[in-house]
Amino acid sequence: MRNPEKGMTLIVKTITRLTVGLILLYGIYIVLHGHVSPGGGFAGGVIMALSFIHLMLAFGKEVALKKLSQAAASILESLGALMFLAIALLGFLGGYFFFNFFLNKGKPFELFSAGIIPLCNVAICLKVGAGLFAIFAVLVLFKGSDEK
Amino acid sequence: MSGYSEYVLCLLLFCIGLYCVLRKRNIIKIIIGLGIIEYAVNLFFILVGYRIGGRAPILVKEQTITTMVDPLPQALVLTSIVIGLAITALIVTIAIRIYEKYGTFDITKIRRLRG
Amino acid sequence: MSSLMELQLLLLFMVFAAVVAVEIEDLLSSVIAVGAVGLGLSLAFLILKAPDLAITQLVVEILCLIILIRATIHRDLTLVKDGRWFFNTASTLLFIASLLIFAYFALRELPRFGEPMMRVAKEYVGRGLEKTGATNMVASVILDFRAYDTLGEATILFTAVMGVLAVIRKVGRIKNEKS
Numbered sequence: 001m002r003n004p005e006k007g008m009t010l011i012v013k014t015i016t017r018l019t020v021g022l023i024l025l026y027g028i029y030i031v032l033h034g035h036v037s038p039g040g041g042f043a044g045g046v047i048m049a050l051s052f053i054h055l056m057l058a059f060g061k062e063v064a065l066k067k068l069s070q071a072a073a074s075i076l077e078s079l080g081a082l083m084f085l086a087i088a089l090l091g092f093l094g095g096y097f098f099f100n101f102f103l104n105k106g107k108p109f110e111l112f113s114a115g116i117i118p119l120c121n122v123a124i125c126l127k128v129g130a131g132l133f134a135i136f137a138v139l140v141l142f143k144g145s146d147e148k
Numbered sequence: 149m150s151g152y153s154e155y156v157l158c159l160l161l162f163c164i165g166l167y168c169v170l171r172k173r174n175i176i177k178i179i180i181g182l183g184i185i186e187y188a189v190n191l192f193f194i195l196v197g198y199r200i201g202g203r204a205p206i207l208v209k210e211q212t213i214t215t216m217v218d219p220l221p222q223a224l225v226l227t228s229i230v231i232g233l234a235i236t237a238l239i240v241t242i243a244i245r246i247y248e249k250y251g252t253f254d255i256t257k258i259r260r261l262r263g
Numbered sequence: 264m265s266s267l268m269e270l271q272l273l274l275l276f277m278v279f280a281a282v283v284a285v286e287i288e289d290l291l292s293s294v295i296a297v298g299a300v301g302l303g304l305s306l307a308f309l310i311l312k313a314p315d316l317a318i319t320q321l322v323v324e325i326l327c328l329i330i331l332i333r334a335t336i337h338r339d340l341t342l343v344k345d346g347r348w349f350f351n352t353a354s355t356l357l358f359i360a361s362l363l364i365f366a367y368f369a370l371r372e373l374p375r376f377g378e379p380m381m382r383v384a385k386e387y388v389g390r391g392l393e394k395t396g397a398t399n400m401v402a403s404v405i406l407d408f409r410a411y412d413t414l415g416e417a418t419i420l421f422t423a424v425m426g427v428l429a430v431i432r433k434v435g436r437i438k439n440e441k442s
Contacts, residue, residue, distance in 0.1 A: 030318070034399065034402050035397040035398065035399050035402045035403070036397075036398055036399060037206065037399065038204075038206060038314035038315040038318060038399065038401075039315065039318055040226070040315060040319075040399070040401070040402050040405070040406075041406075042226060042227070042229075042230050042319055043315070043318045043319040043322060046230070046233075046319070046322045046323060046326060047322055049326070050322060050325065050326060053326070053329065057329075077421070077424065081417055081421055084414065084417055085414070088410065088414060115395065115396060115407075116406075116407075117395065117396075117397050117402060117403065117406045117407060120406045120410070120413075121402070121406070124413070124417065127417055127420065127421070128230065128420060131234075131420055131421065131423075131424040132233075132237075132326065134424055134428070135234075135237050135330075135423075135424055135427050136326075136329075136330070138427060138428055138431050139237075139240075139241065139244075139330065139333060139427075139431070140333070142244070142431050152370060152373075152375070152376060153271060153376075154267075154270060154271065154274060154376050155370055155373065155376065156370075157271070157274040157275065157278060158274070159363070159366055159370075160278055161274075161277060161278055161281055163359050163362070163363070164278065164281045164282060164285060165281065165285075166359060166362070167285065167355060167359060168284075168285040170355045170358070171351065171352070171355055172285075174290070176290055176293075176294075176331070176334065176335055177285070177290075177293065179331070180284055180285070180293055180294065180297050180331075181285065183297055183301075183327070184281050184284070184285075184297065184300060187277075187300060187301065187304050190304070190320075191304060191307060194307075194308060194311050194313055194316065195311070195376065196373065196379065197379050197381075198311050198312070198376070198377060198379065199377060199378065199379055199381075200267075200376075200377035200378070202312060203312060204312040204313070204314055205312075205388070205399075205400035205401055206314070206398060206399055206400065207392060207398040207399075207400070216388050216400070217311070217312045217313070217379075218379045218381050218384045219384060219387060219388065219400040219401050219404055220383060220384045220387065220404060222313050222315060222316055222401050222404075223401050223404040223405040223409060224412075225313075225316060226315060226316060226319060226401065226405060227405065227412065227413065227416040229316070229319050229320055229323050230319070230323060230416070230420065231416060231419050231420070231423075232323070233323045233326060233327055234419065234420050234423035234424070235423065236327055236330065236331075237330055237423065237427060238423050238426050238427055238430075240330055240331060240334045241426075241427045241430050241431055242430055243334060244334055244431075245430055245431070
């Protein structure tokens, strides 16, 4: 029976080395262009979590946890939630909760437009991605230490 | 009823999921039934907001679009899909713990054993 | 009307895959059948002109399948038929029949498929570009017009992650404190 901690065969490892950086880059692209083309923070965050999970499934959990440890994932997730709340509370300076006033709206169809919406996308991406990676890391660690 | 056949199929999917949750004895089957119910409810929201001949709710350069599909149900379902994933992960974790403690996934045996 | 034929065929495929997922006895096969239902749902979102949702549903489906397969592999499956089979099935079918009766009365109130009412969304679509500056209407709805709901969703995700970390804690810690 294959030991789930040691990773998979050589073909899977080679393909993973080639593609896992591209998956992370694609996730970042979908998050940053969330206000111009379909996607947004949720889809991009899940794709970024999937790239780290791909690394963990192909190489075993030690290699993946060296790149992004469990404590770092918890800190990133809390950072994303606090950033989202800070953007919401800054809107109080303008009068309401979440008021989209303090960055200019720019011209449409460009990357630096639409006020606070790109910043909110980045915060949501950090939160969703780090949270899902923490869930998966804990599930794999639990099963690995339990099977005899 | 010709204008409602999509709604009827969506309701049929919901009833299949509900039957699975009520009748099966294995916890993983119950989780699968919950997942099917979730898919059916998300599909129903988007079916209500569809307009025949409409376009996706994204503006394109140098074109003014008059008929768009409704973007409000799509915004609600977007968060619902990610929440469904988190709930499925939580319930699978509880199922793993139950297997840890009782040695089986059968819900009738879990009621009878005292841990 | 050709686009509606594709949608109805896709919904029939999803219903068939769901029946396979419910009735088959091997756990791995039924998890794969649920994956087929999710893939059909992602294609249905694409036909219904919702590209944001198609992307999100596809990647969420992949992650859900990975978590389910890690839970079901190396586990056993006990197949024992219990007594009172007739009573259980009859009461379940009665419950589903009463649900369908009420659903019939509710479905008659809905407008026909393909003509939405869009009372609130007229304001969002008509004046969304000048108020927010974003060209993706769904992003402007979830992050500007209805950002409070997104805050609630972030809270639910946080609570679910904390719940998983709390349930999975090993029992050995209590034993170490006792001895």
